[in-house]
Structures are given as C-alpha cells and as structure tokens.
Amino acid sequence: MTRTLYQLDGCPWCEKVADRMDELDLDYESVWVDAMHSARNDVKRVSGQRAVPVLVDDAHGVTMNESANILEYLDTTYGE
Template identity: 50%
Template sequence: MIELYRLRGCPYCRNVERKLDELEVEYECHNVSLFRFRRSDVKAVSGQSGVPVLVDPEHDVSGMVESEDIIAYLERTYG
C-alpha cells in the first residue's frame, strides 16, 4: 500500500491527497510533526525532513519528494 507522509494544513500535501483521491488510490497517511527536527521517520524514508513524501513499495518508490513530482508519478502510474 502507498504511504504518504504529510503535515496537516500543508497545501502541497493536500494537493497530493487530492490526486490520490481523484485516482481512487488507497493509501496510508502518516501525520508528521510541525517541527522538522522531530521528523526522523520522514528522514529515514527520504533522506530529508520536508513533506510530502510518497512511498510506493509495489513500484519500488521509497521516499519520493516534491509534490509536483509525486503528482506526475501518480498520473503516470495510476492514471
């Protein structure tokens, strides 16, 4: 199952969630801390602390960053 690391209220994260919902892709959501220094889980999967971060084990994606890249990937893969 796809995993999305996101911060509540983040417009970039919301854009990714909208695309997942639009494509009817099931995903598990991980809410992260407002404080970057507390995002060790995000850093473990992506090497950085920004969000959104997408993990898609079925397609060997293990920490995709940048909302525009994630949305383009979702359209290509699930669209």
Template identity: 35%
Template sequence: MEEKDLVLFRLEGCPYCKRAEDALKKKGIKYRKIEVMPEKSKREILKKVSGQDSVPVLVEVIGAKNQDDDIIEWLEKK
C-alpha cells in the first residue's frame, strides 16, 4: 500500500490518534498525517470525508475508517 493511499486526520495530543498511529506503525503501513484544528467547529473537512467531526479518521482512497477501534479492526484484516 502506498503512502498516498492512506491519510490519517489527527489532533496533536489526542490519545486515540496516538493509538491509531501506533497500530499503523506496528503494521509498517505508511500514511500521510493531516493535523486538524482543536475546535470542532473548524473541522468541516472531516465532516465531508467521514460524516463526523471527531478524530482519528483514517481515509483510504476507497473509503474512510472512523474511530480508533475501526482503524485497528481494519488493520487487523490487512
């Protein structure tokens, strides 16, 4: 999987984001990171790609994974 295929929307200091990142790194999967704003009102891009405004969100070219548990479950299938 190419790095350009996955994008992780994250917030600095978010423990759920760190958990998702750790799982990606453990699997050796490359990804791009996009830092989101702390204010939920400024997270319009997340709403467009995932239908929610919370992080983490992992976006694959073919779809999005919401929440750390969903990201880890998807990784376990890889």
C-alpha cells in the first residue's frame, strides 16, 4: 500500500494534511516540491495541476488535491 503526499515546506494546508495522516498513524511518503509553481512538474504529472497538497493513495486508486477534500477523504477512509 503506497500513499504519497506532495507538499511544500511551510505550507499550512500541507501541514494540516500531514498532521492528520500522522494522527491516523498512516504510513506515507512525502515529496517536497519547489516553491515556484512552474517548477512543480511532478505534481502536474500526477494531478494535472501544480497546487499542493496532493495526496496519491494507490491502495484506493485516488489522487486528489485541496486540503479540505483530502482531510474528509482521510477521515472517511481511515478514521474510526
């Protein structure tokens, strides 16, 4: 099972998602992206856009952005 979180250092929305994943005791890989939107080619390749955070959850075939959507997904899928 592979989960990947694309995030930017100092991004409060990224931190919220990472914190929730830690609270849920989920294993995931962090991919730290460049601050310049134009340099976020990895993010664009997986999600079709360059904004972060982006979560890729291979176990469920899910790729999503927008922290609120990701938090809801995490709670629904992995919460108690």
